[in-house]
Amino acid sequence: MDQADTRANILLVDDTPNNIRLLSAMLIDQGYEVRRVINGQMALKTAQANPPDLILLDIKMPDMNxxxxxxxxxxxxxxxxxxxxxISALDEVLDKVKAFAVGGVDYITKPFNEEEVFARVENVLTVRRLQRRLQEQSESLDREIQKRYQIEEQLQRQEADHQFLWNNPILGIFRIRINGLILEANQQFAEMLGYDSSAEAIGQITLSHHCIDSDYQKTLLAQLQATPQGFSSKTQFRKCDDSQFWGRLFLRLNQGDNAVDGILVELGSN
Structure with missing residues (x-):
């Protein structure tokens, strides 16, 4: 008998003192924890208060069988x-059929045969442990699946938000390196700076190339170091045709890839 079996808690229900003493002694000797009650009402209360791992239940009892x-x-x-x-002294097929029909998993007849009792008890407890293990694994799998669903939903929402911003006809969305080199940009950002497409700007120029203030890149770096979680700043930009406009930048340091995520909003020429 393994360690899990020896810790099993068994509830004995029998109205015959000699039977319950004999069976209790047999099970305790094998290392089981045993509780004893002598009628059905006590069995219900005891099982509900502290559910056992197994119940050995006499069939023929007064008041409630x-x-x-x-x-x-x-x-x-x-x-x-x-x-x-x-458990019963009855050994008729009809009684066994009824026992299984109401929910019993096995049937032991009196007088008790120790080897048979131990074999049946251990077999039922082994099955019960396997059922619990499968249930725990199933619940763990359900939690993992639910967690993955939640992550997937979160990623989908993030992707939807990203696409909404990226395709926004008003906001210029971009990503730059710390040195200002443009890594990504949407079409609106490119058009704000006077390009026909974002491909003309990506990897070719720095953000400061279009800033009227030649020291603006240094200013941005200092602010990013001070407030990496994000800040906004207003400055003047020069388009490819040399026309100028005021714009507000919203910048946030993305420390994961050492880049800066940004949004540019055009404020007008004045």
Missing amino acids: GYEVCQRLKAAIDTKDIPIIF
Whole structure:
């Protein structure tokens, strides 16, 4: 018997003192934790208060027989998954069929045969442990799938936001290196600076190339170091045809790839 079996908690339900003492002693000797009750009502209360790993349940009891107890246990959320082995002196096919029909997983007859009792108990507990393990794995898989769904939804929202900004007809979206070299730009950004397409600007020029203030790049670097989480700044730009306009920059340092993400909003020529 492995360590998991020796820690198993078993609830014995039998109204005959000699039977319950004998069976209890046999199981305790094998390392099981055993609780004992002598009627169906006590069995229900005990199982609901602290659900055992297994219940050995006598069929023939006064007031409430084993079949009724089993049905009530299977109807309750906290106890419906507890495996139940029926115990009875009855050895008729009809009784065994009914025992399985109401939710029992096995059947032991009196007088007890120790080897048979241990074999059936260990078999049921092994199956129960495997079921729990599969349930835990299933729940873990469900959590992982849910987590992946959430990540996927978040990525989709981020992509949608990115596409909305990137295709915005008003905002000039761009990414530059720390030295100002333009790495990415949308069509609106290119048109603001006087290019026909963003391809003419990407990898070819720096942002400061279009700034009237020749020291503006140094100013931006200093501000980025001071506030890498982002800031806005207004400056004057020169287009390819030498016309000028005022624009407001929104910049944020992307430390992951040592680049700067930016948005340019054209304010007008005055």
